[in-house]
Amino acid sequence: MSSTRLIQVGLLFAAKAMAVAASKQCVDFVLPIHVMATNNNYTMPRVDSNIEAVQWALNFSVWNAPNATERDNGPLPINDIFNISAKLCVPSVKTNKSNILQIAVQGNAWDKRYWDVQVEPEEHSYVDAAIAKGYPILMFDRIGTGKSSLPNAYYEVQAGLEVDILAQITAMASNGTLLSSVSNTTIAEPNPTHIVHVGHSFGSLLIAGLLTQHGDMSSAALLTGFLPSTHQGEVPVATFEHDFAPVHDPARFGQFGSGYIVLTSENTLQKVYFTEDSLEPALLTWTEAVKQPEAVALYASSGQAFANPGPAYGGPVQVIAGEFDYVNCNGDCKGSYTEAGIKNSTFPGASNVTVYLQPNTGHALTVAKNASAVFEMMFSYLEDFGF
Numbered sequence: 001m002s003s004t005r006l007i008q009v010g011l012l013f014a015a016k017a018m019a020v021a022a023s024k025q026c027v028d029f030v031l032p033i034h035v036m037a038t039n040n041n042y043t044m045p046r047v048d049s050n051i052e053a054v055q056w057a058l059n060f061s062v063w064n065a066p067n068a069t070e071r072d073n074g075p076l077p078i079n080d081i082f083n084i085s086a087k088l089c090v091p092s093v094k095t096n097k098s099n100i101l102q103i104a105v106q107g108n109a110w111d112k113r114y115w116d117v118q119v120e121p122e123e124h125s126y127v128d129a130a131i132a133k134g135y136p137i138l139m140f141d142r143i144g145t146g147k148s149s150l151p152n153a154y155y156e157v158q159a160g161l162e163v164d165i166l167a168q169i170t171a172m173a174s175n176g177t178l179l180s181s182v183s184n185t186t187i188a189e190p191n192p193t194h195i196v197h198v199g200h201s202f203g204s205l206l207i208a209g210l211l212t213q214h215g216d217m218s219s220a221a222l223l224t225g226f227l228p229s230t231h232q233g234e235v236p237v238a239t240f241e242h243d244f245a246p247v248h249d250p251a252r253f254g255q256f257g258s259g260y261i262v263l264t265s266e267n268t269l270q271k272v273y274f275t276e277d278s279l280e281p282a283l284l285t286w287t288e289a290v291k292q293p294e295a296v297a298l299y300a301s302s303g304q305a306f307a308n309p310g311p312a313y314g315g316p317v318q319v320i321a322g323e324f325d326y327v328n329c330n331g332d333c334k335g336s337y338t339e340a341g342i343k344n345s346t347f348p349g350a351s352n353v354t355v356y357l358q359p360n361t362g363h364a365l366t367v368a369k370n371a372s373a374v375f376e377m378m379f380s381y382l383e384d385f386g387f
């Protein structure tokens, strides 16, 4: 046994009486992912200043804004390697869920820290809640965020390509090669028998795309901050204030190039993610501290996720939205969907589609009050289906 391992074991004993956070082991690593994909060359204004960021948002928000088809100038072949900054956490002791790997995909304007909130983690960290239930969990910075590659924001960071990356990461988890090039860890390759995908917002959309294209890659899906609602699309992007990322905060975002925008302030983050009843100021401040830029092409390319249907997905899908989600439902999700309609339009082969509205909550569940209760709803759904 290496000395690092001995120290870890020692720490474990020392920490035994402490909170859940102490009973996990995590490893940060980089996955180089080679993608060959066909993106689209979308017409949109360039963003190289704060003034252009506002012009760009108006171009996507006015009543006569061009749709994705009208913006499309034709295919763009992509053949590139992207470095994905990933993190795997596993329970320190083997559990009866060690064979079920959760893969979590956060929404735009976040990186993987969305899942591991550091303010009151015992209430808000989805990672710690999953570990406490016995699940290993993998998360990663999507391209164009965090410590992953920051490719061209117009041509490369598009939804279809992001589904391809998610599919490859999922395949590596399935075929036992996730950690094959990681030398600095004592954590064993997870080798799951089942994979559960967990999403937030655009991350849920990417998972819905994965289920459409590769229905055999997932055993169950928990899609939060996502609701095919009759109010979808009613709140345009210009409702929220955006700056050009490297000008907004050169120290944090100086490495981001043309076409990367960022939500400007706590005020606008409050509008996007919170409701009056679910807001604790410390969580809003933390959201501002970890916010990430967004590549502009994401706003034209979401339809690509569903472009190449493959083997039908036959597992269960739990769709979870905050009751008062502004982004998805223009502020109230009640009465804006039916489970049968979502099943028919989005997951026709699914064994079960269940929608749950988390009371009093907005678009982001982990940073809202009562987050631990919604995590319990998610785990109890999985347990209903044997996961």
Ligand SMILES: *[C@@H]1O[C@H](CO)[C@@H](O)[C@H](O)[C@H]1NC(C)=O
Pocket: 028, 029, 030, 184
């Ligand atoms: C292991 O290496 C990765 C980069 O390859 C680094 O990000 C991580 O911090 C390292 N972990 C440890 C425990 O040294």
Ligand SMILES: *[C@@H]1O[C@H](CO)[C@@H](O)[C@H](O)[C@H]1NC(C)=O
Pocket: 041, 073, 076, 155
């Ligand atoms: C995208 O389309 C525009 C307009 O036709 C063209 O000027 C530009 O060169 C194209 N970009 C690429 C990378 O093909």
Ligand SMILES: *[C@@H]1O[C@H](CO)[C@@H](O)[C@H](O)[C@H]1NC(C)=O
Pocket: 043, 044, 045, 046, 058, 059, 062, 064, 065, 066
């Ligand atoms: C949006 O931007 C494109 C590219 O700059 C431009 O051709 C188009 O006219 C703009 N449309 C609107 C409605 O602003």
Ligand SMILES: *[C@@H]1O[C@H](CO)[C@@H](O)[C@H](O)[C@H]1NC(C)=O
Pocket: 067, 068, 069, 070
């Ligand atoms: C986009 O606009 C064109 C022209 O107005 C229209 O024919 C087409 O149906 C629209 N596509 C979508 C997906 O709304």
Ligand SMILES: *[C@@H]1O[C@H](CO)[C@@H](O)[C@H](O)[C@H]1NC(C)=O
Pocket: 096, 097
């Ligand atoms: C799995 O382990 C948990 C916690 O130890 C226990 O409560 C649960 O009954 C176990 N489930 C099965 C199916 O063995």
Ligand SMILES: *[C@@H]1O[C@H](CO)[C@@H](O)[C@H](O)[C@H]1NC(C)=O
Pocket: 032, 081, 082, 083, 149
């Ligand atoms: C990915 O990481 C490798 C090794 O650190 C580096 O050589 C390469 O330039 C990186 N690629 C990108 C696109 O960041």
Ligand SMILES: *[C@@H]1O[C@H](CO)[C@@H](O)[C@H](O)[C@H]1NC(C)=O
Pocket: 167, 168, 169, 171, 172, 175, 177
């Ligand atoms: C595992 O999956 C990855 C991603 O699809 C693939 O590149 C790799 O060749 C596979 N490895 C094995 C051993 O099957």
Ligand SMILES: *[C@@H]1O[C@H](CO)[C@@H](O)[C@H](O)[C@H]1NC(C)=O
Pocket: 340, 341, 344, 345
């Ligand atoms: C299911 O979807 C199809 C095609 O999208 C539509 O024609 C049909 O009316 C839908 N059925 C129900 C019951 O919603």
Ligand SMILES: *[C@@H]1O[C@H](CO)[C@@H](O)[C@H](O)[C@H]1NC(C)=O
Pocket: 351, 352, 353, 354, 381, 384
């Ligand atoms: C889906 O599962 C829930 C329990 O989680 C159950 O109440 C519901 O009846 C199931 N629906 C279908 C169509 O099987």
Ligand SMILES: *[C@@H]1O[C@H](CO)[C@@H](O)[C@H](O)[C@H]1NC(C)=O
Pocket: 358, 359, 360, 370, 373, 374, 377
């Ligand atoms: C907290 O969430 C749980 C699970 O959704 C719900 O039953 C409960 O009513 C919520 N409590 C409040 C105060 O909203």
